[in-house]
Amino acid sequence: MTCGEHGVVVAMVPWARHGAGHTRDFDDTIAWLATTLELLGPARCAEITHVSADAAARIARRRGVLPQAVRCAHPFHVVKWATEALDQVRRQTWNALRREPGGSGRDRRGRRASTGPAQHLKRARWALWKNPENLTGRQRHKLAWIAKTEPRLHRAYLLKEGLRHVFAAPAHDAKQALQRWLSWAARSPIPEFVKLGRTIRAERETIHASLDHGLSNALIESTNTKIRLLTRIAFGFKHPDALISLALLPLGGYRPALPDRTPT
Structure with missing residues (x-):
């Protein structure tokens, strides 16, 4: 962390080990993965041809775990990056509206609360997060209101949806759609999506593998x-x-013979 008086300060934090480049949970995940693969043995590990995961797989590969496997970026995590970028833009817009005259006030308990457009935007989070086909009528109305009043936020929403549609298209079309999306994000005046575009460019090989396979x-x-x-x-x-036993019954394919029951 950075202190205005003392500059960069190194401090102990509960979520990371000293000198580690990642959180404790992330390091523990990598350690668990390495231990699991060690138990499988070299012969069985060599049979693994493809891996679908988030950024943990990239770190694991750097450490020599399954170097022969094709790494595929999990579509859910890629779209999640866009959703997180969208939420950052939403919070920025909400805070800007709160700072405007009439954007905040006091509720009945004397606490600071959003009013006017800031209040409407605060309650529009799910309208921005959910897929368009799952929106309620009220959420569609809020989304239309955002399109009219907050074009920057609406553009961030369209960027998120554009990336989601990349993974819904066939592989060949999806690669072209991804390239168009990257160009769109690079031209965007929204820093969060410019940064996301750079991240996706760095992961383009794994995203293409996910689309191919x-x-x-x-x-x-x-x-x-x-x-x-x-x-x-x-x-x-x-x-x-x-x-x-409780897990094996519904998830393990177990069909024990029961008295007076005909197997189906």
Whole structure:
């Protein structure tokens, strides 16, 4: 961190180890991945041809983990980058509206609260985040209001949607669409998307691989989410075997024979 009086200051933080280039969780993920692959053994690791992941796979590859595998950028994480950039623009716009005359006031408890356009924009977050086909009528109205009153924010929204549509197109068309999107982002007066464009250019090879092979870890992440839900259901069980059995039944393909039941 930087101090105005003392310059750059190194301080201990709870989320990273000293001298580490990443957070503790990120380093732990890489360590877990390396340990898992070590347990698989060289022969089975050599059979892995493609990997779909976020930036963790890039760091793992630098450390010599699965150097032969084709790394594919997970589409969800790429679109998530655009959503995060959009949200930064939304917060900037909201703060600018709050600083305008009449943009903020006091609620009944005396706390500072947004008023007028700032209040409308604060409640429009989901209209910007959700896919257009999933918007409610009220959210569509808010999006139309943003298009009329906040063109910079609306342009950021269109950039986010444009990147999302890249992954919905066939591979050949998607690569051309990605190139057009990168040109659009580079010309954009929005620094957050100019920066995102540079990030995506650096990851273009992995994004192209994802488009070519159609590889995604969505199924695995869905399974992990279901296991986390089952873990909450299993609170109070005395032994982990109960949780394992609970997970194997819906997710492991187990079809035990039950009395008076005809298998389907």
